[in-house]
Amino acid sequence: MTERTYSFEFFPPKGDKGAALLSKARKQLAAVNPAFFSVTFGAGGSTQEGTLETCVETRDATSLPVAAHISCIGSTREGIAALLEQYQQQGIDRLVALRGDLLPGMTDPGEFRYANELVTFIRETTGDAFHIEVAAYPEYHPEAPTPEDDLNNLVRKVEAGADAVMTQYFYNVQSYVDLVERLRARGIKQPVVPGVMPITNRDQLLRFSDRCGAEIPRWIRRRLESYGDDTDSIRAFGHDVVAKLSQDLLAADAPGLHFYTLNRAEPVLALWQALDLPNAAELDNAA
Numbered sequence: 525m526t527e528r529t530y531s532f533e534f535f536p537p538k539g540d541k542g543a544a545l546l547s548k549a550r551k552q553l554a555a556v557n558p559a560f561f562s563v564t565f566g567a568g569g570s571t572q573e574g575t576l577e578t579c580v581e582t583r584d585a586t587s588l589p590v591a592a593h594i595s596c597i598g599s600t601r602e603g604i605a606a607l608l609e610q611y612q613q614q615g616i617d618r619l620v621a622l623r624g625d626l627l628p629g630m631t632d633p634g635e636f637r638y639a640n641e642l643v644t645f646i647r648e649t650t651g652d653a654f655h656i657e658v659a660a661y662p663e664y665h666p667e668a669p670t671p672e673d674d675l676n677n678l679v680r681k682v683e684a685g686a687d688a689v690m691t692q693y694f695y696n697v698q699s700y701v702d703l704v705e706r707l708r709a710r711g712i713k714q715p716v717v718p719g720v721m722p723i724t725n726r727d728q729l730l731r732f733s734d735r736c737g738a739e740i741p742r743w744i745r746r747r748l749e750s751y752g753d754d755t756d757s758i759r760a761f762g763h764d765v766v767a768k769l770s771q772d773l774l775a776a777d778a779p780g781l782h783f784y785t786l787n788r789a790e791p792v793l794a795l796w797q798a799l800d801l802p803n804a805a806e807l808d809n810a811a
């Protein structure tokens with residue numbers, strides 16, 4: 525197997541306190557030398573400028589590659605072209621190309637309807653300048669009428685010019701294995717890297733999952749509920765669940781892991797050590 529790709533996702537921080545937290549997390553996470561960091565766009569009302577700024581800061585602070593998430597909903601071709609130019613000028617050459625969701629109060633989807641149109645546009649206007657990742661949903665995108673439609677749309681998006689696929693988080697390994705098998709049967713050879721969400725905060729996890737359609741298996745939900753406000757027990761249980769999930773994904777030949785860090789290093793690094801992932805020894809030395 526080729527070398528696995530491990531990556532960490534951040535969101536653009538808000539205010540001085542958020543910036544300080546991110547700066548600390550990024551330094552701690554850089555110690556294990558990930559393949560790249562990625563920076564979201566739009567989450568919590570963040571702007572594209574916030575994404576660009578955070579990408580450049582992260583690259584400059586760590587000297588590691590950074591991928592900018594770019595969403596096309598509500599955008600014009602001209603606007604996306606200008607944004608691509610900005611990224612090229614700043615030397616950011618990786619993108620996670622997404623459709624995004626209509627924000628509250630936004631009614632016009634703009635000139636791109638789906639992410640495949642964005643990927644086509646990026647390739648048409650910038651050739652191979654960017655390494656492009658696209659999103660996939662092992663438990664299906666909530667708007668997809670059928671699993672088959674979702675697969676067809678994903679295949680179309682990858683064939684438009686994606687280099688790799690990154691998934692929404694999930695807690696059911698078989699949904700990932702099934703997705704990969706179905707993609708391979710359709711001739712898609714690009715790596716499909718599972719997205720991993722550490723479990724540290726029950727209410728936040730349930731809120732995110734309701735929004736994005738990721739299923740929290742009943743046994744996990746019930747256990748999380750049973751701990752009430754005992755955050756230590758929630759974290760300890762969450763760590764065990766996600767460590768086992770990650771172990772099973774790697775055993776199922778996942779070509780890497782993409783961690784949704786929520787700008788916090790500790791939960792991810794605890795998993796890193798538990799799984800003995802590359803450069804885990806660096807953490808002992810740094811401690």
Ligand SMILES: Cc1cc2nc3c(=O)[nH]c(=O)nc-3n(C[C@H](O)[C@H](O)[C@H](O)COP(=O)(O)OP(=O)(O)OC[C@H]3O[C@@H](n4cnc5c(N)ncnc54)[C@H](O)[C@@H]3O)c2cc1C
Nearest residue numbers: 564565566593622623624638639659665667668674677692
């Ligand atoms: C790894 C990852 C990172 C993310 N980062 C961000 C972020 O930074 N900012 C953000 O706002 N959101 C982010 N999201 C969320 C994402 O924007 C939403 O899930 C969004 O609803 C769908 O985006 P997409 O690119 O998958 O869309 P698409 O691939 O366009 O799919 C959206 C829906 O339309 C259907 N569809 C796709 N193409 C067609 C077509 N040609 N015809 C008909 N139907 C079609 C699909 O089946 C699906 O139901 C991320 C998601 C993931 C998994």
